[in-house]
Amino acid sequence: MKMRKFWPLLMAGSVGAMGLSSASAETFQLLVGSYTAGASQGIYRMSFDSATGRIGPNPLQVVKSANPSWLTLSRDQRKLFVVNENGPGQKDPVGRVSSYAINPKTQALSLINQVQSLGNEPTHSSLSGDASHLFVSNYSVAEDPGGTLAVVPVGSDGRLKPVVQMSAHPASRVNPERQASNHVHSTVSSPDGRYVFSNDLGADKVFIYRYDPKANPELPLTPAKTASVDLPPGSGPRHLLFSADGKHAWLTMEMSAQVAVFDYRDGVLTQTQLVDLAAGQPTSDKAAAALHASADGKFLYVSNRGTANQMLVFAIDPASGKLSELQRRSVEGDHPREFSLDPTGKFLLIANQKSNGIVVLERDDKTGLLGKVVQTLPMDAPSDLKFLLRQ
Numbered sequence: 001m002k003m004r005k006f007w008p009l010l011m012a013g014s015v016g017a018m019g020l021s022s023a024s025a026e027t028f029q030l031l032v033g034s035y036t037a038g039a040s041q042g043i044y045r046m047s048f049d050s051a052t053g054r055i056g057p058n059p060l061q062v063v064k065s066a067n068p069s070w071l072t073l074s075r076d077q078r079k080l081f082v083v084n085e086n087g088p089g090q091k092d093p094v095g096r097v098s099s100y101a102i103n104p105k106t107q108a109l110s111l112i113n114q115v116q117s118l119g120n121e122p123t124h125s126s127l128s129g130d131a132s133h134l135f136v137s138n139y140s141v142a143e144d145p146g147g148t149l150a151v152v153p154v155g156s157d158g159r160l161k162p163v164v165q166m167s168a169h170p171a172s173r174v175n176p177e178r179q180a181s182n183h184v185h186s187t188v189s190s191p192d193g194r195y196v197f198s199n200d201l202g203a204d205k206v207f208i209y210r211y212d213p214k215a216n217p218e219l220p221l222t223p224a225k226t227a228s229v230d231l232p233p234g235s236g237p238r239h240l241l242f243s244a245d246g247k248h249a250w251l252t253m254e255m256s257a258q259v260a261v262f263d264y265r266d267g268v269l270t271q272t273q274l275v276d277l278a279a280g281q282p283t284s285d286k287a288a289a290a291l292h293a294s295a296d297g298k299f300l301y302v303s304n305r306g307t308a309n310q311m312l313v314f315a316i317d318p319a320s321g322k323l324s325e326l327q328r329r330s331v332e333g334d335h336p337r338e339f340s341l342d343p344t345g346k347f348l349l350i351a352n353q354k355s356n357g358i359v360v361l362e363r364d365d366k367t368g369l370l371g372k373v374v375q376t377l378p379m380d381a382p383s384d385l386k387f388l389l390r391q
Contacts, residue, residue, distance in 0.1 A: 026051075027049050028047075028048045028342070028343055028387050028389065029045055029047060029060065029107045029387070029388040030045070030048045030055060030349075030386070030387055031043060031045055031109075031385070031386045031388065032044040032045075032046060032351070032358070032384070032385055033071045033082065033383045033384035034067075034069070034382050034383055035067050035353070035383055036065070036066055036067050036381075037091075038380045038381055039380040040381050040382075041062050041063075041065075042064045043065055043068050043082065043109065044061070044062055044063075045060045045062075045063070045108070046059055047060060048342065048387070050342055050343065050344045053342070053346065053360050053374040054360065054374060054375050055349075055360065055377050057377070061108055061109060063109050065084060066092045067084050067085040067086055067090070067092075068082040068083070068084060068085075068098070069085040069383040070082070070085070070123060070124050070125060071384045072125045072126060072127055073388075074131060074158070075127075077102060077388055077389060078102050078104060078158075079100065079101060079102065080102055080109060081097065081134055081154075081160075082099075082100065082125075083096075083097055083117065083122040083123065083137075084096040084097065084114075084117075085122055085123055085139075086121070086122075087120035087140070087142075088120065094116055095116065095118070095121060095122045095138055096114050096115065096116055096117055096122070097114065097115055097116075097117050097125065097134065097136055097152055097160060098111065098113075098160075099113055099114070099154070099158050099159060099160045100112060100158075101158060102388070112157070112158045112159055113159050113160055114160070115160045115162055115163070116163070117136050117138055117150050118150055119136075119138025119140055119145070119148045119150060119166075120140040120141065121138065121139045122136050122139065123139040123186070124136075124139075124185060124186040125137065125187075126186070126187055126189060128189055128193060128211060128213075129189050129192070129211075130193060130213070132154055132213060133152065133154060134152040134153075134154050134160065135149065135150075135187040135188075135189070135196060135198075136149070136150040136151075137149060137150075137184040137185055137187050137198070137199075138184060140183060140184075141183075143180045144181070146168060146181035146182045146183070147168065147181065147182045147183040147185075147202060148166045148182075149167040149207075149221075150163045150166050151165040151166070151221060164217075164220075165218070165219050165220065165221055167198070167207070167221065168182055168184075169203050169207060169228075170182065171183075171202040171203050172204040172233060172234070175236075175255065178201070178202070179201070179204070179234070179236070180202075182202040183200060183202035184198055184200050185238045185239070185254070186198075186199050186238065186240065188240050188242070189211065190264070191246035192246065193211065195208060195210060195211060195267040196211050196221060197209075197240055197269075199238060199239065199240055199251065200237065201238060204231045204232070204233055204234065204235055204236065204237065205228045205229060205230055205231060205237070206228060206240065207227065208226060208227055208228060208229070208269075209221040209224055210223070210224050226267060226268050229269050229271075231260065232253070232256060232258070232274075235254075235255055236253055236254040236256065237251055237252075237254075237260075238251075238288060238289065239251070239290060239291055241300075242264065245297075246264065247265075248262060248264060248320070248321025249261075249262045249264050249321075250293075250321070250323070252289065252290070252291050253288060254288050255286065255287075256286060256288075257276065257277040257281075257288045257304055257308075258275060258277060259274075259275040259291065259302055259323065260273070260274055260275075261273035261274070261321055261322055262321075263320075272320065273322045273323065275314070275323050275325075277302065277304045277308075277310075277312055282307075284306050285304070285307050286304075286306055286308075287305035287306035287308070288302065288303070288304050289302075289303045289336060289337055289338070290302070290303045290337065290338045292339065294365070294368065295345055297318070298315065298316055298318075298368060299314065299315060299326075299368035300313075300323060301313055301314075301341070303331065303336040303338075303339055305337070309330060309333065309335070309336065309352075310328050310329060310330060311330075311336065311339070311350065311370060312328050312329075313325070313328075313368055313370060315368065326367075326369065327370060329370045331359060332350075332352075332361075332376065333350065333352030333355035333359055333376075334352055334353075334354040334355035335352060335355070336351065337353040337382075338351045339385065340385040341363070342387060343389060344365075346362070346363055346365060347361065347362060348361045348363050348370060349361075351382035351385050352382070353382060353383055354381075356378060356379060356380050356382075357377060357379055357382070358375075358377045358379055358385070359375070359377075360373070360374040360377075362374055
């Protein structure tokens with residue numbers, strides 16, 4: 001795909017996003033995380049016109065930061081937490097986590113502080129329900145030391161404290177190249193905040209913890225009674241998403257390009273369905289990534305990378321959480337690492353990492369189907385997209 005010239009020096013959880021009607025169309029601000037081995041400088045704060053579906057051509061703010069690949073907003077949107085996906089061989093070889101204050105009037109970002117993640121290539125973070133701890137997933141590309149879950153305390157002012165707890169588990173070794181060690185890809189809390197679920201691509205398991213910082217502030221996580229969920233060998237779990245009512249969950253499995261559907265109750269996930277994103281297709285088509293549900297809970301969107309480069313749309317059965325495929329659509333680019341539905345639900349934005357651009361697609365909020373391309377905005381190695389809502 002041919003891209004326009006870049007700008008000079010260019011530039012996770014449960015379903016609960018606020019939906020807005022088309023009548024309330026306005027300009028929102030969009031935060032874009034990126035990889036910085038090339039032209040990108042870090043985090044970009046952009047304008048988004050919800051009437052036209054277009055991102056402003058020039059950034060409102062550029063925050064220089066090394067590999068800010070995943071962005072986590074506090075519930076009140078006054079704080080932003082960023083993993084700096086650094087590791088051996090990069091300009092900064094040390095994995096880090098950064099905290100930013102968000103100005104309530106202008107939504108400008110200002111750095112609060114930064115701590116080490118005590119692992120390589122931190123790829124995801126999520127905030128505990130009580131906002132007192134950040135769960136950081138150190139993916140770790142290399143077999144040694146392997147991936148870890150790190151628990152970072154967060155002050156009421158957003159200031160990060162050093163890691164207080166780390167967790168790791170043996171790898172499955174089913175795939176000798178990608179599963180020689182554990183690779184923690186993401187970690188999220190249950191809707192009630194009492195449990196934490198850590199998805200380990202290298203172990204083919206979801207590990208489950210009780211979260212009780214009052215019982216032991218220094219070790220807030222303890223293994224749950226049902227301490228893990230076994231997944232198909234070589235499947236490589238990536239991202240877990242809970243339904244808005246907390247009764248169901250969906251999990252992308254990167255290496256097998258599948259979505260597992262679960263019933264959920266009191267710390268226990270019970271699988272009810274396994275959906276193939278690339279059934280009968282070559283291994284090169286299998287690279288499942290992100291998943292997000294519409295604000296009304298009717299539709300689930302899943303990206304599949306590899307040579308497929310598709311966005312899949314599913315209808316969600318409201319009683320069972322099971323999925324029915326509605327559409328497969330090209331992402332109009334390469335390697336859709338993350339995507340986001342805009343606050344009105346009328347557009348879907350895709351961060352195509354390897355083709356260096358953000359693609360905006362029309363979305364029918366009644367049928368869930370994706371339509372024509374509204375915009376392709378050149379941007380070097382975008383990795384995550386988060387909208388800011390006016391308070």
